[in-house]
Amino acid sequence: MNIRKLPEEERPREKLLRTGKENLSTAEILAILLRSGTKEKSALELASELMTVSAEGIGFLAECRPEELAKIRGIGLAKACEILAAVELGRRIASRPSAKRTSITSAQDIAQIFMERMRYYKKEHFVSLMLNAKGEIIEEAKISVGDLCSSTTHPREVFVDAVRRSAGSVVFLHNHPSGDPEPSQTDVETTLRLMEAGNILGIPVLDHIVIGDGCYVSMKARGMI
Numbered sequence: 001m002n003i004r005k006l007p008e009e010e011r012p013r014e015k016l017l018r019t020g021k022e023n024l025s026t027a028e029i030l031a032i033l034l035r036s037g038t039k040e041k042s043a044l045e046l047a048s049e050l051m052t053v054s055a056e057g058i059g060f061l062a063e064c065r066p067e068e069l070a071k072i073r074g075i076g077l078a079k080a081c082e083i084l085a086a087v088e089l090g091r092r093i094a095s096r097p098s099a100k101r102t103s104i105t106s107a108q109d110i111a112q113i114f115m116e117r118m119r120y121y122k123k124e125h126f127v128s129l130m131l132n133a134k135g136e137i138i139e140e141a142k143i144s145v146g147d148l149c150s151s152t153t154h155p156r157e158v159f160v161d162a163v164r165r166s167a168g169s170v171v172f173l174h175n176h177p178s179g180d181p182e183p184s185q186t187d188v189e190t191t192l193r194l195m196e197a198g199n200i201l202g203i204p205v206l207d208h209i210v211i212g213d214g215c216y217v218s219m220k221a222r223g224m225i
Contacts, residue, residue, distance in 0.1 A: 038074040062120030107218035118175040118211045126174040130167035155197035173209040181212030
């Protein structure tokens with residue numbers, strides 16, 4: 001069915017203009033990005049099909065490549081790029097830093113900032129947050145991508161930016177692609193080793209937070225470090 005054959009109040013663009021973007025379904029938002037469908041399917045039907053490609057629903061778009069998306073009949077590389085650009089824009093908006101420095105008072109504060117960005121990563125990303133004496137984030141540094149192990153988290157690489165920025169302390173966080181944030185023994189051992197290095201440098205490690213799919217674990221709160 002062509003979208004133009006739908007009653008005007010049910011067409012995605014008209015609905016957005018009439019009731020606001022927050023009242024659109026996910027399929028309707030995707031249909032607006034697609035703009036057109038195929039001879040057999042409307043943009044709305046194609047959008048609904050796109051949402052069922054993976055058991056993750058639209059979550060699979062977070063780490064999807066244009067070539068993967070373009071394999072779906074009716075998408076093509078141009079539409080794939082437009083969709084993924086919109087996904088990336090949404091992610092950047094969700095994780096944008098505040099105009100003023102963000103003050104960290106708990107693990108929950110950090111999880112709220114980084115959850116939507118890191119929960120969909122298909123590989124482990126290890127990040128260091130540098131804080132000043134007031135507990136405000138002054139810089140974020142991506143240390144490594146891949147399994148958290150001694151070869152990728154040498155104290156030299158981990159603390160070089162913290163020393164450069166004269167950070168008062170650091171907080172580490174990384175994600176578990178499995179969605180289960182339970183720290184492994186390697187996670188704990190690596191953190192303890194880095195804490196020793198931080199103490200020598202006078203840059204204490206306040207916490208290490210593991211991000212899962214909509215949940216997280218603070219090693220400090222668990223008494224693991």
